[in-house]
Amino acid sequence: xxxxxxxxxxxxxxxxxxxxxxxxxxxxxxxxxxxxxxxxxxxxxxxxxxxxxxxxxxxxxxxxxxxxxxxxxxxxxxxxxxxxxxxxxxxxxxxxxxxxxxxxxxxxxxxxxxxxxxxxxxxxxxxxxxxxxxxxxxxxxxxxxxxxxxxxxxxxxxxxxxxxxxxxxxxxxxxxxxxxxxxxxxxxxxxxxxxxxxxxxxxxxxxxxxxxxxxxxxxxxxxxxxxxxxxxxxxxxxxxxxxxxxxxxxxxxxxxxxxxxxxxxxxxxxxxxxxxxxxxxxxxxxxxxxxxxxxxxxxxxxxxxxxxxxxxxxxxxxxxxxxxxxxxxxxxxxxxxxxxxxxxxxxxxxxxxxxxxxxxxxxxxxxxxxxxxxxxxxx
Numbered sequence: 001x002x003x004x005x006x007x008x009x010x011x012x013x014x015x016x017x018x019x020x021x022x023x024x025x026x027x028x029x030x031x032x033x034x035x036x037x038x039x040x041x042x043x044x045x046x047x048x049x050x051x052x053x054x055x056x057x058x059x060x061x062x063x064x065x066x067x068x069x070x071x072x073x074x075x076x077x078x079x080x081x082x083x084x085x086x087x088x089x090x091x092x093x094x095x096x097x098x099x100x101x102x103x104x105x106x107x108x109x110x111x112x113x114x115x116x117x118x119x120x121x122x123x124x125x126x127x128x129x130x131x132x133x134x135x136x137x138x139x140x141x142x143x144x145x146x147x148x149x150x151x152x153x154x155x156x157x158x159x160x161x162x163x164x165x166x167x168x169x170x171x172x173x174x175x176x177x178x179x180x181x182x183x184x185x186x187x188x189x190x191x192x193x194x195x196x197x198x199x200x201x202x203x204x205x206x207x208x209x210x211x212x213x214x215x216x217x218x219x220x221x222x223x224x225x226x227x228x229x230x231x232x233x234x235x236x237x238x239x240x241x242x243x244x245x246x247x248x249x250x251x252x253x254x255x256x257x258x259x260x261x262x263x264x265x266x267x268x269x270x271x272x273x274x275x276x277x278x279x280x281x282x283x284x285x286x287x288x289x290x291x292x293x294x295x296x297x298x299x300x301x302x303x304x305x306x307x308x309x310x311x312x313x314x315x316x317x318x319x320x321x322x323x324x325x326x327x328x329x330x331x332x333x334x335x336x337x338x339x340x341x342x343x344x345x346x347x348x349x350x351x352x353x354x355x356x357x358x359x360x361x362x363x364x365x366x367x368x369x370x371x372x373x374x375x376x377x378x379x
Contacts, residue, residue: 134155
């Protein structure tokens with residue numbers, strides 16, 4: 001568990017640093033470009049991935065492996081409305097799939113192999129056994145790209161950095177790239193339209209919130225008996241707070257995912273606490289002080305029973321992922337319930353999945369997203 005925690009924080013911190021100092025190579029406008037190969041009969045097309053590299057990929061990709069880019073297996077599966085192409089994925093992604101909605105909607109996702117994932121490294125020999133047509137990797141990890149190239153794979157960089165941690169823009173770019181790699185599954189136009197509609201709805205209401213009414217949010221990213229981490233100014237929590245006209249409690253901290261003490265949390269005294277699915281903690285653990293020797297009883301959000309577990313749909317919703325548009329609406333309604341009292345989040349979730357991905361959710365499945373178990377953190 002300790003090694004996985006270090007790996008997770010390394011990956012997320014690396015993304016944060018990269019986003020600050022290195023503009024996304026070759027990216028402008030919709031961030032990905034593609035051009036047809038020389039003839040229509042060619043077996044490949046050339047795309048520019050989110051690492052800025054021109055990559056010749058098979059025109060008919062049948063087998064996909066994902067390394068490092070934890071949210072991507074869920075995104076691809078919902079994008080295809082099928083898990084059949086996914087032959088390999090990270091162990092952390094599998095943990096979320098088993099605990100969330102993904103494995104219920106697409107049981108075949110559980111057939112994907114994870115044996116190549118060895119925490120801080122990739123076993124390329126195990127990966128070769130999967131015979132993937134392409135391997136998606138985190139575009140910020142140049143060493144991983146080199147390793148994949150040297151082993152003879154076709155790597156395609158996918159980015160979770162840049163855009164000032166704007167989860168919506170990051171996902172828009174990813175959907176655009178996937179739509180060009182898989183034109184038969186093109187969802188870029190419909191996704192962008194729906195994402196914008198949800199964003200504009202939220203903005204039209206939260207812009208009326210005056211400074212004195214702004215809620216202060218603490219994002220509880222990691223929480224166990226030995227550590228508490230939150231979102232600093234340079235991470236996704238800052239964007240989420242800004243996007244609903246709220247205050248990120250950790251906005252004054254420059255680190256992306258800083259360790260914090262209870263004394264610091266007492267000083268911040270947040271109005272709301274949003275608990276990610278990277279930790280096993282549930283709201284009751286704060287209400288009842290069941291983890292470690294922490295005392296949450298002095299914190300306003302705990303006193304007022306304003307602690308919420310973030311949604312777990314296809315993947316952990318704190319990061320950019322397939323549930324980003326609906327997570328924004330959920331967050332706005334959770335933090336400002338009066339302004340969004342007319343919003344039925346179950347109905348909105350079902351509509352989103354149907355209109356964008358042609359996935360029919362039952363009421364129970366949609367509701368399940370907002371009552372996640374603790375198991376997604378168990379990797």
